[in-house]
Amino acid sequence: MEVTQILFWFLSVLAVGAAIGVVLSKSPIYSVLWLIVVFFSISGHYILMNAQFLAIVNIIVYAGAIMVLFLFVIMLMNLNADAEPAKNKYLKFAGVIAGMCLMIVLVAALAESSDIKVSLARGSDVGLIKNLGRSLFTTYVIPFEISSILFLSAMVGAVVIGKKDEQKQVNP
Amino acid sequence: MQALTNKVEVVSRKPMTWWERMYLPAILKGMAITFSHIFKKNPTINYPEKTRPFSPVFRGLQILNRDEEGREKCTACGLCAVACPAEAITMEAAERQPGEEHLYKEEKYAAKYEINMLRCIFCGFCEEACPKDAVYLSETFAPSNFQRKGFIYGKDDLLIPHPVNEPEAFAKARGSRAKNPEGHGNEH
C-alpha cells in the first residue's frame, strides 16, 4: 500500500464515521462538531486529488464560517437533548425512506457517470489555483459571473430584511 | 453659573471634525505620549532593599532606652502610662537589689513594662512625658501578627539591644529619633 492509499482509507473511514456521528449524537452541538470533522476529512480527500484550492476554501468557508454561525445559533438557543420534542413515529419512517431514496439516486448517478472517474485521476493539475482561476475566468466565465450576481442579490436581500426589522422597532 | 475655581474646564460637545473622526492621528498622539514615558525617570524604589527616608516627625514603635553602659533608664515612674490617651501602657515597678547596678541605672526599675500596640495610637505623649528619656518612638512600625496577644509588647520586645555587648544591633535599633545621642541627662 502506498501512503496515499493509506491516507485515502483513513480519511474515508473518518468521513463516514463522523457523518454517522452527526446523525446519532443527541446534542446538536456534538452534531455540528462531527460535521466539522466531516468537512476536514473531505478537505483531506481534495488534497489527495491535488485540489488544494478547493480543500482550503472548503475549510475556510464551510468549517470556518458557516459552521461557526451554526454553532453560534445553537449555543444561543441553548438546545439540548431534553428540550427536543418527541417526534412522530411515522415522520421518522418517512425520513428513513426519503434518505434511502436520496442515497439510491446518488449511488446510481455515480455509477452511471464514467467521466468523473477520468477527471478524478490523480496527477492532474486542474485543482491547482492557477489552472482553476484560468478556467473559471475563460471557459466558465458566464456561469461564474452569474453565480456571483446570485450571491450579490442574496446579500442585498439579507440587508433589506435586516433594515425592515429596524424600521419596525422604531415605529411599532 | 459662576465657576467657583479657575480650574473649571467646559467640555466641548461639538461634533467631531473630519480630522478628529479619522481617529488615527489621535491614536498616534496617544502613542507618542506613552512612548515618551519610556524615557522618564521612574519614581519606584526597590522597597525591601531600599527604603524612603522617614519624615522627621514620624512616630513608630516605642523603644525602651539604655544608657551608654547598657543600663536600663526606666524608673517605672508611671508618667508615660498617665500621659497615654489610649491607656496602652502598664508597668510594675521593682527595687534594684545590690549587685544589679550594672543592669539598672536608678534604684527603682520597671520589672514589667507592656505596651498594647493595638491600643497605641503612636501619639508620642509617652516620649514627651518621660523625664528620663527612657522611652521614645522609633522609625519602625508593628509587623503583622495572627493573634491579638502578639501585639502586646513586653520588655524583651521593647528594650533596645545592649550597646556594649551588641553595638551593631544597638546602633541599628536606636535610629535617628533618639534624643541625646550620647545618653547623657535630659536637655529639655
Place this chain on the structure above:
Amino acid sequence: MLVIDWAIFIEKLVLIISVVSGSLVIAMYSTYMERKVAAVLQDRRGPSRAGPFGILQPLADGLKLFFKEEIIPSFSSKFLFILGPCLAMLTAMMIGAVIPWGNKVHLFGRDISLQIADINIGVLYIFGVVSMGVYGIMIGGWASNNKFSLLGAMRASSQIISYELAMGISLIALLMVTGTLSLKEMVGGQMDHWWNIFKQPLGFLIFLVCAFAECNRTPFDLAEAENELVGGYHTEYSSMKLGFYLFAEYINMFLSSAVMVSLFFGGYDIPFVNDVNLAQNIGINWAAILQGLCLFGKIVSFLFLFMWVRWTIPRFRYDQLMNLGWKILIPMALFNMIVTGGLILLKQNNWHF
C-alpha cells in the same frame, strides 16, 4: 510497501519541533516582555525578583499555573471543556508551518529549506487556520456552562468572523500585486526590492487593524473584558487549561507578527543589504543566521507595537467595534482592491487608458 524518504522526514521533524518549541519559548517570554513594556510605559519597574531583571518570571508563572487546582464545572461537558484550550493551542501553533523562517541552510551535504511546508496556497492556509481558531474559544466558552463565558465566546467569534472579511479583502490587493499565494515566493519577491508595505500601505493598515482584532488584543479585547464579563470566555478555567488559553493568545500574537513581517516587511530580507551577494561572501549558513536574526528583530518590533498599543488605547465599545469592521474597514479594503486592480491594468497597458 511504504516508501518514505527518511532524510526529509527527519529534517521536517526537527524543523517542526524547533518551530513549535521556539514559539512556545517566545510566547513565554512575550508575557515577560508584556509586563516589562507595560511597566516602562507606566513609569514602573515590572517583574524584577525572579532571577536577574526578573528574567525567570515566566518560569515562575508557568510553575504557579501548573500547581493550581484543576477545576472542571460539574454541569459542563467535560470532553468539550478540555477540548477547547487544546484546539486554541493547536490552531495557534499551526500557522507556523507555512512561515519561511529563513532561506535555506547547507548541512550534512543537503540544502535544507527553513520552512516546514512551502505550499502554493500559503496565504489561504493561514486564513483557514485562523478561521479554525474561533472553535477553541467558542467550544471552551460554551462548555463552561456559564453565561459570562458564553457571552465572551460569542463576542470573540463574531468579532473574529467580522474582521476576517476585511483582512481577506485587504490581502486580495496584495495578492494582485505579488501574483502568488506562496509565502516563500512572496518573501522572495521582496528580497532586494521594495517591500510590499510601500506598494500597499492602505492594505497594510487594514491588515494590521484586523490582526489586532483577530488576536483579541486591546483595543479589540472585548472577549476578555474583565470588567464586563468577569473574565471572558475563560472565566471557568483554571490551572494549565487557563494557561493554554493565555499562551495561545501570545503565540497568535507572535505568529501573526511573523505573517505581517513576511507579507509586508520582506520576511527574512536584511534591509539595505544585497542578500545574494552576502550569501556568496560569507556562506549560505551564516547568511541564513543573519537573516533569521533580522526576521526575529522585525517580529519583536511588531510584538512591541502590539504591547505599545495595548497600554495606550482603551477598549472599543461593541457597536463601535462592529461599525469599524463592517462600515469602515470593509469598504476601505474594497476601495483599495479596486484602485490596485485599476493601477495594475493601467501598468499592463503602459499607462494608457
